[in-house]
Amino acid sequence: xxxxxxRLSEPARPAAGAPALRLPGTGDWTRPVxxxxxxxxxxxxxxxxxxxxxxxFGWLPALGGRALGLGPWRAxxxxxxxxxxxxxxxxxxxxxxxxxLAVVVLFCAGCHRSRLFRRLRVVxxxxxxxxxAAVAIGLAFLIAPSGLLARLVSPxxxxxxxxxxxxxxxxxxxxxxxxxxxxxxxxxLLLMTFGALGQVQAAQRLRTAxxxxxxxxxxxxxxVLPAVWPLVRLPxxxxxxxSLSVVDMAIILGPSxxxxxAVLVVRWFYDPxxxxxxxxxxxxxxxxxxxxxxxxxxxxxxxxAARLGRRWLAGGGRGGGGRAADLAGRTAALGxxxxxxxSLxxxxxxxxxxxxxxxxxxxxxxxxxxxxxxLDALLPTTAVTFGLGLAATLVALALVVGCLEREQRGGxxxxxxxxxxxYLPLLVxxxxxxxxxxxxxxxxxxxxxxxxxxxxxxxxxxPYVFLALAEPYRALDPRFGRxxxxxxxxxxxxxxxxxxxxxxxxxxxxxxxxxAVSVGQYLxxxxxxxxxxxxxxxxxVALSAGGDRRVLAVYAFLQxxxxxxxxxxxxxxxxxRHRRRRGLRLPS
Amino acid sequence: MIETLRWFxxxxxxxLALGGPVAPARAAEPLTWDQAxxxxxxxxxxxxAWAGDERINAYIAWVGERVKALYGITVEQVxxxxxxxxxxxxxxxxxxxxxxxxxxxLVWINGxxxxxxxxxxxxxxxxxxxxxxxxxxxxxxxxxxxxxxxxPTEGLEAPWGMAKINFIYDSARVHDTPGSIPxxxxxxxxxxxxxxxxxxxDFIGSTFLKQVLIELTxxxxxxxxxxxxxxxxxRVTAPLWAYLDRLHPSLWRGGRVFPASGPAELQLLDDxxxxxxxxxxxxxxxxxxxxxxxxxxxxxxxxxxxxxxNTHFVAIPFNARAKAAAMVVADFLMSPEAQAxxxxxxxxxxxxxxxxxxxxxxxxxxxxxxxxxxxxxxxDRLGPVLLEPHPTWMTRIEAEWARRYxx
Numbered sequence: 001x002x003x004x005x006x007r008l009s010e011p012a013r014p015a016a017g018a019p020a021l022r023l024p025g026t027g028d029w030t031r032p033v034x035x036x037x038x039x040x041x042x043x044x045x046x047x048x049x050x051x052x053x054x055x056x057f058g059w060l061p062a063l064g065g066r067a068l069g070l071g072p073w074r075a076x077x078x079x080x081x082x083x084x085x086x087x088x089x090x091x092x093x094x095x096x097x098x099x100x101l102a103v104v105v106l107f108c109a110g111c112h113r114s115r116l117f118r119r120l121r122v123v124x125x126x127x128x129x130x131x132x133a134a135v136a137i138g139l140a141f142l143i144a145p146s147g148l149l150a151r152l153v154s155p156x157x158x159x160x161x162x163x164x165x166x167x168x169x170x171x172x173x174x175x176x177x178x179x180x181x182x183x184x185x186x187x188x189l190l191l192m193t194f195g196a197l198g199q200v201q202a203a204q205r206l207r208t209a210x211x212x213x214x215x216x217x218x219x220x221x222x223x224v225l226p227a228v229w230p231l232v233r234l235p236x237x238x239x240x241x242x243s244l245s246v247v248d249m250a251i252i253l254g255p256s257x258x259x260x261x262a263v264l265v266v267r268w269f270y271d272p273x274x275x276x277x278x279x280x281x282x283x284x285x286x287x288x289x290x291x292x293x294x295x296x297x298x299x300x301x302x303x304x305a306a307r308l309g310r311r312w313l314a315g316g317g318r319g320g321g322g323r324a325a326d327l328a329g330r331t332a333a334l335g336x337x338x339x340x341x342x343s344l345x346x347x348x349x350x351x352x353x354x355x356x357x358x359x360x361x362x363x364x365x366x367x368x369x370x371x372x373x374x375l376d377a378l379l380p381t382t383a384v385t386f387g388l389g390l391a392a393t394l395v396a397l398a399l400v401v402g403c404l405e406r407e408q409r410g411g412x413x414x415x416x417x418x419x420x421x422x423y424l425p426l427l428v429x430x431x432x433x434x435x436x437x438x439x440x441x442x443x444x445x446x447x448x449x450x451x452x453x454x455x456x457x458x459x460x461x462x463p464y465v466f467l468a469l470a471e472p473y474r475a476l477d478p479r480f481g482r483x484x485x486x487x488x489x490x491x492x493x494x495x496x497x498x499x500x501x502x503x504x505x506x507x508x509x510x511x512x513x514x515x516a517v518s519v520g521q522y523l524x525x526x527x528x529x530x531x532x533x534x535x536x537x538x539x540x541v542a543l544s545a546g547g548d549r550r551v552l553a554v555y556a557f558l559q560x561x562x563x564x565x566x567x568x569x570x571x572x573x574x575x576x577r578h579r580r581r582r583g584l585r586l587p588s
Numbered sequence: 589m590i591e592t593l594r595w596f597x598x599x600x601x602x603x604l605a606l607g608g609p610v611a612p613a614r615a616a617e618p619l620t621w622d623q624a625x626x627x628x629x630x631x632x633x634x635x636x637a638w639a640g641d642e643r644i645n646a647y648i649a650w651v652g653e654r655v656k657a658l659y660g661i662t663v664e665q666v667x668x669x670x671x672x673x674x675x676x677x678x679x680x681x682x683x684x685x686x687x688x689x690x691x692x693x694l695v696w697i698n699g700x701x702x703x704x705x706x707x708x709x710x711x712x713x714x715x716x717x718x719x720x721x722x723x724x725x726x727x728x729x730x731x732x733x734x735x736x737x738x739x740p741t742e743g744l745e746a747p748w749g750m751a752k753i754n755f756i757y758d759s760a761r762v763h764d765t766p767g768s769i770p771x772x773x774x775x776x777x778x779x780x781x782x783x784x785x786x787x788x789x790d791f792i793g794s795t796f797l798k799q800v801l802i803e804l805t806x807x808x809x810x811x812x813x814x815x816x817x818x819x820x821x822x823r824v825t826a827p828l829w830a831y832l833d834r835l836h837p838s839l840w841r842g843g844r845v846f847p848a849s850g851p852a853e854l855q856l857l858d859d860x861x862x863x864x865x866x867x868x869x870x871x872x873x874x875x876x877x878x879x880x881x882x883x884x885x886x887x888x889x890x891x892x893x894x895x896x897x898n899t900h901f902v903a904i905p906f907n908a909r910a911k912a913a914a915m916v917v918a919d920f921l922m923s924p925e926a927q928a929x930x931x932x933x934x935x936x937x938x939x940x941x942x943x944x945x946x947x948x949x950x951x952x953x954x955x956x957x958x959x960x961x962x963x964x965x966x967x968d969r970l971g972p973v974l975l976e977p978h979p980t981w982m983t984r985i986e987a988e989w990a991r992r993y994x995x
Contacts, residue, residue: 062683080991146859163861165781167845256787256848257994270676273704273983354880358860365880374642377649442684448691530691531677532634532666542667545849548642548881 028491030409033402037462038421040399044437044459045424051436055281063274072278076286079279081258086290089260092174093244094294096181101236103182103332104189108197109220110322110329112206120333121194127187127340129512129563131520133540134556135184136252138343140169141350141549143176146358148346154359163358170255177254181243183340186333189232189239195471196231200224217326218319226309233302234419235467238426240298241291245429248522248537252544261287265431266523284432291429344560350553370550382558385535388525389518389562391450392457396465396514397507403466404473405495408481413474422466425459434527441528448530456528457518465514472506473499502584505574512570516563536562621718621919624912629660631913635902636674637696639667640849643875647936650929655920661913666692670789671701678710678905690907694914698900699737699791700979702745705903712904714743715915721922722746726943732899733941737976738812745901746918749930750939751868752970753799753895756854756876756963760885762863767892769803773831775864776838782863784839786853787846787994788986792866797985799896801828802974811977815984825985829992836993843993858882870970871937874961878934888965894972899941928954933961 054060058069076082111117142148146163154160169176202224209219245262254260259267265287268280350356351370353363371378407413420427437456441447476499484494500507522537529538536559543552578584619627639645645665652663668674674695681690697705705711716722725747727733733747734740741747757765766775776783786793802808804827815821836843840862847853850868857865858881867873867888876882902921904914920926924947927940944952960966976982 060683062685080987081994144859146856146861163859165841165861167841170845170848172844251848255845257846257990270670270673274679274708357858357883367880373646377645439680439684442681442686531636531668531673532664532691534667539667542639542669543642545640545669545852548851548879549855551642 028409030402030406033399033406034414037399037403040455041421041424041459041462044440044455045428045433047440048433048436049428051439052281052284052432055278056285058278060277060281063277065278072282075275075279076282079264079283082261082264082283085258085261085264086286088172088174088177088255088258089244089262089287089290090294092177092181092250092254092260093240093246095175095178097185097236097240097243099178099182100185100189100239100336103186103329103336104193105221105225106325107190107329107333108193109217109225110325110327111333112202112220112224113216114326114330116330116334120190120337123337124187124191124194125509125512126564126567127337128191129516129567130184130340130344130560131516131537131563132184132246133248133252133520133522133537133544134347134560135340135343136180136249137540137544137552137556138345138347139176139180139183139339140252140544141346141553142339142343143168143179148342148349151359151361160359169253172255172257174250174254174260177246177250177260179339180249180253181246183336183343184249185239185243186336187340189235190333192235192467193228193232196228197224199231199471200227202228213318215319215322217322218317222313226306226313229302234423237295237298238423240294241427241429244291244294245287245431247431248541251541261290262429262431269431269435280435284429284435287429288432291427295427347553347556347560350550351557353550353553370548370554374551374554378554378558381534381536381539381555382562384533385519385537385559385562388450388453388457388533388535389515389566391454392461392518393465393511393514395454395458396462397469397511399462400466400469400510401473401500401507404470405499407474409491422463426463430523434523438527438530442530447528448532452528453525453533456524457521460521460524461514461517464517465510468510468513469503469506472503476503501577504577505570505584508570508573512563512566515566519559519563618713618715618718619912619915621720621915624718624915625659627912628910628916631910632662632664633693633910633913633917634664634666634691635694635696635914635917636666636668636671636677636692638669638671639665640669640851643879643936647930650935651917651920651926654926655913655917658920659913659916661916663917671695671697672789675701675704675710678705678907679708681907682708682710687907689909690905691909692905693908693910694902694904694917696748696900697745697903698898699976700982702736702741702901702903703739703979705905706739706742706744710906711744712906712908712911715904715911716741716743716746716918719746719915719919719922721919724924724942724946725922726941726946729943730899730941732897732973732975736899736901737982738978741901745903746922747899747941748902748921749900749927750897750941751900752870752890752897752939752973753795754867754870754873754888754890754965754970755864756857756867756873756882756886756888757864758857758883758885759887760883765864765889767889769800769831769891773835773838776835779863780838781840781842783865784841784843784846784853784856784862785866786849788989790849792850792853792868793846794982794986795868795896796866797828797832797989798977798982799891799974800831801825801981801985802896802977803891803893804828804831811981812975814978815980821981821984821988825988828985829988832989832993854882857886869936869938871931871933871939871960871964874933874963875935875937877961877963886963888963890965890969890971892971894974896976897973898976924951924954928958931955932958933964934959937964 055065056072058065058067058071145166145168150160150163205223206219209223214222247262247266250260250263254263258264261283265280265283268276268283349363352366352368354365354367354369356363438447441452446452480498480502481494484498489497520537522541525533525535525538536555540552540555540559543555635648637648648665655661655663674692678690678692725733730750736745766772785796788794788797802811805824807824810824847856850866853865854876856862873882873886873888877884877886902918904911908914924942927942930936930938931940944955
């Protein structure tokens, strides 16, 4: 039975396309691209980790640390609030990502037959584009005791003439942070799951199971989930790692005394008391261990679930009509997505409010002043954000296309190990290596420069671009290429004239994803930019510490708008280019 | 693969190299005013400044426009959430051996951050006496312009503004305000959940703790010297912790959650979550009313026996790239034009460091023309100024606060 399950859970490989098209080796520019990409990736992470590892054991001669020892660790464990900070990280990080996963499973199992299921695909991508900080800011506006939700029902329904004294945001356990993470990560997990469903012939599995009398939800859980999980596992680990070590959202939604571990580590790095640098390094490694431990536990839980699930699978229970599952899935998914959308609405309202006191449901005085007053500051910041995103996305796109093209020409697909490497920047907590990277960049004179900035963004943009582009690239019918070869086109001509134009839609989509990821980056911008480079995200997070809420809303709004425009462009460009090519248009 | 390994070897070497000996900072002769003026044109000053308040950011942007017009200097504000970030950056640069062309040219600073930079030799100067406008500063009646949290400035930082603790409340809702720290605890018990302070190490939160300490301890004079011993610290601060233990249960969120900063607390006041909030700028309430961020009924009170007041400064790191332009900007900040605009609640509402009797009648007119508004207390009703304790007290208090209430 174990073997059956394993076979079920193997991802179905698309039928191997063309037999390896061996090309004359000379002059093939794609050959060094995979190695180059990996170097660009591994170098900063490896060097950064080392730059964190050494001080964690007392080695940082510039600050007088010349003896290896456990001193930093003793100091770390003596820090007040450390235990609580770890707990906050666990509650919010594990809670948030498991909640997001649960909603995904519930929704897919319960609602896979509904129209909503198909429609949701369309709205997911733009939701994915909303930066983490913007979601957090909007959610804080929404759920605070004096926030939008309370204002809508007060005082007429609740009797609250003054906002209730309840910690809805910045609560000591990080529950609000967990909620924010769940809301933000849900679209990503859903999108990855939708992508995976296509690869495992979910429809056939369901048809077979349904023919055998299984209820719809049970059929999905028993036949599709085990097959889809291996493809969703890594994205889930990335979500888990990210949630455990997030900084920007934790600053906005999380508690402050103490904050989550990642925020504490960043605080120590920036403390004028230099001896705390060692504590910070040890804390960053603890953060790494926390993530590794959580992923290990997740793997263990998976084994356990598989073992327990076997009996359930083999038991043959057919399950009911799935009405309850449908309702639950619908409620959970729409609830979470609704919270996300309402957050954005709150941001939009605050950006044009002048006076808006509790308990008014809408602003009492409206004004465009906030926008007009800050226009001078907004334009250059937006330009920097845009330029940085564009540069990182273009470089990532070039590298990814190079890697995928290499794969086609070499006729070999990278193994599972390569996928893990690709995910590395998403799995290793940012605080664990960015500090080392910063010291290195200062040493090389790169800090604050565009090279360091684009490079640091690339680390996080590239994996997402790869994820978005790999499947469509591999799935392109190889016969187009063969036809071109028969007509005498060389491999490069085939790439430029056939493959890339045909793949314009996924290319544009991948670019939009990459751009959105870049716009949302907080810590990498902060570290690599030497604090000098302001993007919409760094400005928004800085303002969230209590600046003018209306200005904060303006920044958060723009921060959301930029990636949304990228997604619109990603839809419009192929549609326009392909307006005369029916075969390439989206089926309407 | 070999390639990759070689890359790693290079990276490893680089990281180890960071541990190499650090070149000692060159003690360059400070620039004279004339030299500074000559070299400043065309330079860009990266001014690292706490950016939690949009009004202050707008003021800094105005400074940028003015020095561009007057001296051809470009000012870029590097927005910080905590000034310690800038201190840390300069330290990191020193650690990496970057003794010139540093990334910080000017930093808004005082208190323990100044003490740290001074102690570690991270500051350029003395340069302040070279600045012509320094002669206008009221060093006699405002002694904190020369002594920052008991640490002598020794010309390493130029005074910029005067801060003083005051409390903002909404007079439409609150009719009784406490006049002392003990009375505050009674008031909070009578109005549970309606007062709080920003979590230390936010400077306003820390200052509130020092205010409590000064008012309650029997040994206030010992605060003017560094902390001598653990037992002394425990003895002197015991009344503070007893007070907080009593106060916290009646604070906002039962004292389990604290706002992140002063402006965040003022936002809570406007949201109706608080009745009383702490401010560090006597004209801040009026300024926030004018900006639509507090109700028109907001008013200010101070404590009968005085509240803590201090001076905030700007300083230049030892490795700043644009030292000349940074000096010129520091001088412009002390000019009557810049100081008067800063004191105007319409823009910021931060009191001037200048002595009115050292100004020309025209310069004085800039200050008398300022409309202070109904929510500002006139200087004679702001009460006595209490002196800041030595920075070591603040550092220890923050650590002890984190130990007691931060876990």
